Amino acid sequence: MSTLKEQIIELLKINDGLTDREITDRIKGKGEPQQSINITCRNMEAKGLVKRIKGHDGLIRNYIGDVKIENKEFNSSNLEGISEDEIKEVINNYLISKGWITDVAWGRSQGIDIDAFKGKERWIIEVKGSGSHGAMRVNYFLSILGEMLQRMNDPNAKYSIALPDIQQYRNLWDRLPRLAKVRTGISVLFVNNNKEIDEIE
Numbered sequence: 001m002s003t004l005k006e007q008i009i010e011l012l013k014i015n016d017g018l019t020d021r022e023i024t025d026r027i028k029g030k031g032e033p034q035q036s037i038n039i040t041c042r043n044m045e046a047k048g049l050v051k052r053i054k055g056h057d058g059l060i061r062n063y064i065g066d067v068k069i070e071n072k073e074f075n076s077s078n079l080e081g082i083s084e085d086e087i088k089e090v091i092n093n094y095l096i097s098k099g100w101i102t103d104v105a106w107g108r109s110q111g112i113d114i115d116a117f118k119g120k121e122r123w124i125i126e127v128k129g130s131g132s133h134g135a136m137r138v139n140y141f142l143s144i145l146g147e148m149l150q151r152m153n154d155p156n157a158k159y160s161i162a163l164p165d166i167q168q169y170r171n172l173w174d175r176l177p178r179l180a181k182v183r184t185g186i187s188v189l190f191v192n193n194n195k196e197i198d199e200i201e
Helices: 004-014 020-027 035-046 084-097 134-151 167-175 178-184
Strands: 050-054 060-064 067-069 072-074 101-104 114-118 121-127 158-164 187-191 197-200
Touching: 004 020, 004 035, 004 050, 004 060, 004 134, 004 167, 020 035, 020 060, 035 050, 084 101, 084 114, 084 121, 084 158, 084 187, 084 197, 121 134, 134 158, 134 167, 158 167, 167 187
Parallel strands: 121 158, 158 187
Antiparallel strands: 050 060, 067 072, 101 114, 114 121, 187 197
């Protein structure tokens, strides 16, 4: 059975920036005493495992610091990915280099983010940026899946979502049930700061 510290880290990997109360509600149950969570989080901060930062609302929130779990390192400084338009530019350049003709919705333009054609092939891609904190990334991830489902009206098209290559987005994709990926046929394109694309189906 995982320790309280491990449970907190796993929770923050999915939803960074939670208060002690929010962590307690999710791990121990709604309304349960939060003293043990508070003590554990303060101890983790002293060891550099989390950062406890007061938000604009005056509440102290917990963020992952330098953490090693299962031989993987998670560093809060690595969570900032590239912007939505930067991702569009990287993917657009890649597609053009492969002979695709693209129609890109730059900035806040309405419509499909990237609608690409090559002969009889069509590739529809929806894009989201990094977001400023963990809760926002969860919302972005759920939002982009919903947007993609609403675009799925061409049975012959390929459908992908594109996201910054940061660990939280990879964790969210890993947790999406395999059946959902198979039934929808949606793949994900992770784009890193070196402008490299990693497609996962």
